[in-house]
Amino acid sequence: MPQPLILAVPKGRILADALPLMARAGIVPEAGFGDENDRRLRFRTDRDGLELIRVRAFDVATFVAHGAAHLGIVGSDVIAEFAYAELYAPVDLDIGHCRVSIAEPAGLARDDDPTQWSHVRIATKYPNLTRRHFEARGVSAECVKLNGAMELAPTLGLADRIVDLVSTGRTLKDNGLIEVEVIAEVSARLIVNRPAFKTRPEVAALVEAFRGAVA
Known part of the structure; x- marks a missing residue:
């Protein structure tokens, strides 16, 4: 059987x-x-x-x-x-349905231009996906692997930006972050x-x- x-x-x-x-x-x-x-x-x-x-x-x-x-x-x-x-x-x-997105603190986003990035430090549970995305743009990505609580990373100085799953964007907003780029629709x-x-x-x-x- x-x-x-x-x-x-x-x-x-x-x-x-x-x-x-x-x-x-x-x-x-x-x-x-x-x-x-x-x-x-x-x-x-x-x-x-x-x-x-x-x-x-x-x-x-x-x-x-x-x-x-x-x-x-x-x-x-x-x-x-x-x-x-x-x-x-x-x-x-x-x-x-949701998306994998890059987010950063609202204060940083005011004067930031993602097209000018050459090196980024990112907190994410998607290090492979994140590196491939930035490599395709010629950007050096230093990824800090986290399994959760990604939104804390910028406020505690672990990383300037995060890559995470976003649905409504409420969690980002509540933690002072702004979605600046979509990597992939999910x-x-x-x-x-x-x-x-x-x-x-x-x-x-x-x-x-x-x-x-x-x-």
Whole structure:
């Protein structure tokens, strides 16, 4: 009997939007999956041979790239940050819309011209994506890796600017920061492990089910 397929789904902001989409694709999790207070990480579904794991967004890409999960739902920001060769992203799920942006203190932004930057010190959880962006512009980027509380970095002197995920911009405003440039528009994607996609027909069937759910 083949091992069950594993679909990795992120905790946090994408989960609420992903649940109705999964239902349209014919995947209904067992009770508790949508409850962030349920501490289990692995769940059954009503679809034979398919189980879900609920992990951090950045870990979704790693689980799928290394074959521990066969499919996943994750933001295009995470895909771009890791750039795993083993990942294939066949479906834009049209949920989780936001952007990866550069922000700086309002006082600095008043007289700042991003086109004149030659060297920047950036606090971000996207060091790879950030470096590639600035390298393409011929700007030297020194990246300080943080996993959260990015908005504190400029006020405490850790970095002049930040690169972070922005939705409404409220958090930036509340911390005295201004969005000065968008690096990438983001939406959630269905990702699959390339070897699994080639060797397990059920993976391709799920890809088509998600395509139908989005359509």
